[in-house]
Amino acid sequence: MARTQGSHSDITGPRIQAAALKLFAQHGYAAVSMRQIAKEVGVQAGALYNYTPDKQSMLFRLMKTHMVDLLTAWEESESPEGPLEQLRHFTRFHIRFHRERPEEVFIAYMELRNLSPENFAEIEALRGQYENALETILKAGVEAGQFHVPDTKIATLAVIAMLTGVNTWYRAGGRLSLDEVEAIYWDMVRKSVAP
Amino acid sequence: MARTQGSHSDITGPRIQAAALKLFAQHGYAAVSMRQIAKEVGVQAGALYNYTPDKQSMLFRLMKTHMVDLLTAWEESESPEGPLEQLRHFTRFHIRFHRERPEEVFIAYMELRNLSPENFAEIEALRGQYENALETILKAGVEAGQFHVPDTKIATLAVIAMLTGVNTWYRAGGRLSLDEVEAIYWDMVRKSVAP
DNA sequence: ACGTTATATGAACATTTGTTCAGATAAAAG
DNA sequence: CTTTTATCTGAACAAATGTTCATATAACGT
Incomplete structure (x- = not known):
């Protein structure tokens, strides 16, 4: 056999991406073989190389796409007036965006x-950009006297770590709705940077 | 050749543990081969099997030892009076303990x-015990009216996520001393659960 | 209908993987 | 010194790894 009926790169490509995403998140990059990914797609291992130069590029692509999506979504979101409202906006945005992509988030961290x-440096730079968005808010709040944090850089990382932690326990259909979770975290974030 | 001069299980055993710890933390469990571990110790791969039934047991042992050490250290630490002081004590303890074992912590999470x-269940149970220690403090503080948290379980996870995040950026000899880091985090934790 | 291009197969490759084991040597015990 | 026990080597194993490539067929453009 050779080319199969109905085969098309517009279909196979995304399916390979999705399979890699799922399997990397589940078992870890190093533990997943090209043959496993191929099997998930329903294709032979060799076919993957029509879509990626190598395994490592698949990982990088997933991570970069995720980070770019994150930054784009943030920039496109409506930013309210004032540090306090902006912090609230960031909190809600972060929880929601990360909750919608647990697999991408997991991979991007692990x-x-x-x-x-080189790839590492590129991803880290994007992550730095995102952290800057929050730090800018915190700095503005400190200058305006609305926040008190001993160190904006550390506070940034602390808040992000706290919020990203949602992904480790939140399950849809659980005890709490996403709205409730957002409210709870917002309460803690707000107080943690309070004067 | 066969048995080597000066060879002794009391020496080789710990060295294998240390090598596995270092390499697992650096490259990840799945990406490290038994031969790499053996090479780090200066021994052939076959010799490892005098000390572990298989690779997976090495990982489990590292993780279990870490979790038991964590719980033991916590139980042996002097607990002050009152929820607020206990929360402060927990904050300091957590940061310090985790800072002293970045490799174990990394592995235990990743x-x-x-x-x-079965192994997973055992580790998760130990982690649950540790989380309970913090939640107990929070509950007591809420009952005494000293804390306000919408949900003690979530607050527990949020605080731990925030504190463990220290490990992702703190480097000895950096801008801040460990004392300063503790003070900064304590400020944020205290406020985040404030009434 | 036909030529071109896109997309897959399936076999092959050199390496590496976790693990086993018989045999050899060192250390400890008698 | 001799025997027993502890510890390691070195070779071996089948299976799995990432990747390449000649080849075959489907889809597309004309």
């Missing part, structure tokens, strides 16, 4: 060490 | 999915 140095 | 179901 597989950094499997990136080549 | 390699859960590589455990067999």
Whole structure:
């Protein structure tokens, strides 16, 4: 056999991406073989190389797409007036965006060490941009006297770590709705930077 | 050749543990081979099997030892009076303990999915015990009217996520001393659960 | 209908993987 | 010194790894 009926790169491509995403998130990049990904798609391993130069590029692509999506979504979101409202907006945005992409988030946090140095640097730069968005808000709030944090850089990382932690326990259909979760976290974030 | 001069299980055993710890933390469990571990120790791969039944047991042992050490250290630490002081004590303890064992912490968080179901359950139970320690403090504080948190379980996870995040950026000899870091985080934790 | 291009197969490759084991040597015990 | 026990080597195993490529067929453009 050779080319199969109905085969098309517009279909196979995304399916390969999706399979890699799922399997990397489930078992980890290093533990997943190209043959497993191919099997998930219903194709032979060799066919994957029509869509990626190598395995490592698949990982990088997933992570980069995720980070770019994150930054784009943030920039496109409506930013309210005033540091306090902006912080609230960031809190809601972060929880919601991350909750919608648990697999991408998991990979973006866990597989950094499997990136080549150049790829790693690129992802880290994007992450830095995102952190800057929050730090800018915190700095403005401190200057306006609405926040008190001993160190805006650390507060930024602390808040992000706290919010991202939602993904480790939240399950849809659980005890709490996403709205409730957002309210709870917003209460804690708001107070943690209060004067 | 066969048995080597000066060889002794009391020496080789710990060295294997240390090598596995270092390499698992650096490259991830799945990405590290038994031969790499053996090479780090200066021994052939076959010799490892005098100390572990298989690779997976090495991982489990590392994780279990870490979790038991954590719980033991917590139980042995002097607990002050009153929820607020206990929360402060927990904050300091958590940051310090985790800062002293970055490799163990990293592995304990990242390699859960590589455990067999039974092993996973055992580690998760230990983690649950530790989380309970904090939740107990929070509950007491809420009852005494000293804390306000919408949900003690979530607050527990949020605080732990925030504190463990220290490990992702703190480097000895950096801009801030460990004392300063503790003070900064304590400020945020205290306020986040304030009434 | 036909030529071109896109997309897959399936076999092959050199390496590497976790693990086993018989045999050899060192250390400890008698 | 001799025997027993502990510890390691080195070779071996089948299976799995990432990747390449000649080849075949489907889809598309004309």
